Amino acid sequence: KDKPDAEKGVDFVKRTLKTYIDTQNTLHGSVCCGVRCRNFYVSYTLTYFIVKILYTINTLAQFFLLNSFLSFHFTGYGVEALSKLFSGDDWFESPRFPRVTMCDFMIRHLGSNQHWYAIQCNLPINIYNDKIFLGVWxxxxxxxxxxxxxxxxxxxxxxxxxxxxxxxxxxxxxQSLSPERETLLSTTSKSPKYDRDIDATGFTEYMHLDGFLIFDIIAKNTDEIIAGQIIEHLYRNYEPPTRNYTSNV
Known part of the structure; x- marks a missing residue:
């Protein structure tokens, strides 16, 4: 029962991806910020890379936030701890998270007399804080x-x-599929052998960056068999343009 569902899913991806690519080519562009831009075929690609850049900015911003939260230079904290570890020093004694410090506290006596005392305090919680923030770094x-x-x-x-x-x-x-495997995948006809004479340049221009990005993400999350079926379906139904359109890809 799983096999027909898998085939239906692959067929749906084939049709949807081809419809999207054909729509881009028919309208000579894609939508960016709610506006259809002519000769602009990288809306999904641009969005994808903006998200990846935001991921990087997020991780870098965490260092600056922790600098402010911990009130010391957290960015160099890991380098300092690791250098002590590899040099053989006692990296467990960190000046950033001291285990022993001086505590000031006040004792009120009768009347308005207030006496301040400074005594040595143990901070065992810093034993864990030291390791936790090194792991975070x-x-x-x-x-x-x-x-x-x-x-x-x-x-x-x-x-x-x-x-x-x-x-x-x-x-x-x-082409590497055996006849039995082709039968299991319900391949109705044997696909032609593609060689270096294939119009790969024209086909990639037909897909544009957006189409190839979507296909590549699908290929990286499935296998070469399914990816080959999808790209073969697109190529078999691909019609080279009769005239050249200006493209930024």
């Missing part, structure tokens, strides 16, 4: 690095050369 550093690497990776994957090579790879992915 490491986690924010890891998130920042991963966000930056993710942005760089997506920029590279959406370059013209990468899009063309990915298109060829996914179009040829179905």
């Amino acid at each position: 490491l986690w924010l550093i890891i998130l920042t690095i991963l966000n930056i690497l993710s942005i760089i990776g997506w920029v590279i994957s959406l370059s013209s050369g990468r899009r063309i090579s990915a298109t060829k790879r996914y179009l040829n992915s179905n």
Whole structure:
């Protein structure tokens, strides 16, 4: 019972993605901020990267918020703690979270006499605070690095050369299927062998950045078989334009 549902889902994705790409090409643009912009085919791509940049800004802003909250330079706290750890010093004794300090308190006697005393206090809670905020620092550093690497990776994957090579790879992915596997996937006809003569350049221009971004996200969250079926459906129904349209992709 799961198989027909999976096939219906793949067919729905095929139709929906093709409808979106055809609509973009028919209207010569996409919607940005509620306004249809002619020759603008990167609305989803722009939104996607803005969200990724906001993720990075969020992690960086956490450092400045913690600087203000803790009233010390939290940005360099992890570097200081790790340098002590690797140099063999006692990194457990942190000046940022002291375990022993001087506490001032007042004792009121009869009348208006007030006496202030300064005594040594133990702060065992700082044993945990020290480790907790070091973990927070490491986690924010890891998130920042991963966000930056993710942005760089997506920029590279959406370059013209990468899009063309990915298109060829996914179009040829179905060729490795055995006849039994093709039967299970309900492939009605054997797909043609695509080689270097494929019009990959024209096809990627037909998909534009938005169409390829949506497809690439689907491909990264499924497998090459399903991705190959989707891209093959788009390519089989792709009609090269009879005239050239100006595009910013």
